[in-house]
Amino acid sequence: MTVSAEPLRAERLIAGATVSSRRRARLADAIAAYALAGPAFVLLLCLFILPTFAVFVIAATDWQFGASTINFVGARNFAELLADRAFRISFANTVLYVLIVVPGTVGLGLVLALLIEAGRSLRAFYRAIHFLPFMATLAAMAIAWEALLHPTIGLLNQALATLGLPTANWLRDEATVLPVLAAIGIWQNLGFAMVLYLAGLKSIPQDLYDAADIDGADSWLDRLRAVTLPMLGPVSMFVVIVVALKAFQTFDTVKILTQGGPGHASDVLLYTLYRESFEYLRTGFGAAVTIVFLVIVVTLTLIQARVMERRGPYA
């Protein structure tokens, strides 16, 4: 008994020592973790979380930046927003803009990806060219577009006149300004949609094409209908949302080319947000516009996350 008690105690001692050293290691781990993650934690809080709360608080006040008075007004800014003609036009314009840009971008992106993937030569070349607008500085490219669309010296009107077709003052005409801005939006984003589709095409298993072959899908068109397009369904859902997110965030072209004009014909949500908040300094009202924008973007992002969860990022 006494003989066997000794090793037992020793064992217990050793066990106790490892437990406490493990606990100490875990404590050291935790201290290291707080030191490593602390800056990011504080900054996330100060630069993302608290400001977002602040927007909601400001939206419930009548504050104007620089004013010394500030009153709680509840939901009055939102009531004003709904009654505001300019805001309603801006909202409708944004929806119309998105409804042009999304199908245009997704459709063209898909066609480009299919064409590029259909052959083997010059793939990288075509991909690079079509992707270029997505990374080129949009503010500078907007200036190039303005020159292209110029009523007298612009390439577009010169080409149309040469062909005997009617010309227009594209950016100063209420009827054309939004579709033209949407065309620039499509031009900018189609390479992005194309790249997402190219990744989607790569992830389609070869077996499916082999199986379709056996089933008698001989032509490229047959295989497209039987395999490619059905398999691209989930990717398409994803591309639609991502492009819609980009379209909702349109700002640079409006700011540089039209300032929302003529009239309010090219006002979009983000431009209204900018003008109310930073030009008119209607801070409370601007915060209310910001919340509308936030709700739309967060809703789309959550749907996107859902799609990604189910299918992974590209397929």
Next chain:
Amino acid sequence: MTTRGLSPPAAILRHAVLLITAALVLMPFVWMLSLSVKPPGEIFRASFSILPEHWYAVENYTKALTAAPLLRFMLNGVIVCAAILVLQVLICAPAAYALAKLDFGGRDLLFGLVLIGLLIPHQVLALPLFIFGYQLGILNTYAALIFPFVVSPFGIFLFRQFFKSIPDDIVHAARLDGLSELAIVWRIMVPMALPAVVAFSIFSVVAHWNDLFWPLIAVRSEELMPPPLGVMAFKNEEAGSDYGPLMAGAMLVVAPLTVAFLVAQRWFVEGLTVGGVR
């Protein structure tokens, strides 16, 4: 879809369509380049040609560089993008390592903040951050251009994903070798996750070189303007009448990223796609 080659007519059709769309996509670039080397007389003549009769490139580009402080804008762009990227990596990589490899109370809370941060578009933060910057007294300085972006939820998220795929054994071995946790981040994790770091860097630099929205709010002085804001100010000063130098200026703003893109195409597509769909 690529096991069989296309029939010759189909292959020709493919090239024909893609060359036409490529030409259309490039048109704004070509027109910009064309106007930037033409004298005013040819720009305002109502007949179009891509190449000028008289080359006027030197005059236009000289005017762009002297009439507006274009080199200053570009230098500002470099300073701001570099500062943002360095701070982002310095702050995000250690946090991502803690999230991926360390066990600590509040880890889920931190990761929750990262996910919420991913949800919030930056334009939503502009108003409160503008007020914050005003109270700190840093509006209209480089600090104003940089501070909203020093922590990137996307960066933390991306690095965490890569760090998680690095085996724990490597971390244990490094600890046995006496490396501190911080040394593990910089000497083991970041080098092993280099593809993620490169992709993130490209995404970050492109996003901030191209950003107009925040600089428009944060700075007023011309000597602080990054390229997009600078070229916009140049356009407004010129009232859009002096097209040659304006196009030369726009060319110079677009050129650095375009050249970098053409050199490292694969990396750019990867970085911008990963960043764009976050």
